[in-house]
Amino acid sequence: MAENEKQYGDFLKGLLIGGVLGALAGILFAPKAGKELRADIKENSIKALNNAKEKYHDANAKAKTIIDEAKQRASELKKEADRHIADARQKAKDILSRRDKKEAEPGEADKDAAEAQ
Secondary structure, X not given: OHHHHHHHHHHHHHHXXXXXXXXXXXXXXXXXXXXXXXHHXXXXXXXXXXHHHHHHHHHHHHHHHHHHHHHHXXXXXXXXXXXXXXXXXXXXXXXXXXXXXXXXXXXXXXXXXXXXX
């Protein structure tokens, strides 16, 4: 899961950087005076940063929720698997116990053989 989280974080970083660069390119190519252009760059940079922070926090919260749900599901699956293993062990013990009882009773084996013929 850590690899998925890293990829998700890398994607968000790329999205943030691409958004900032796109906004800056749009501002720089607009025909405005220097002072007005700098004010627009500052304002848009702040907006882009705040927007990116908000999206990052939203994505982070969603990722934590998904991870928590996955952990809970994994725990449930482990409990179920443990229960199946315990059942299988008990069945194996029962089978071995019956086999040992048959081996301990030699007359029973002869009876079973005679019945089979």
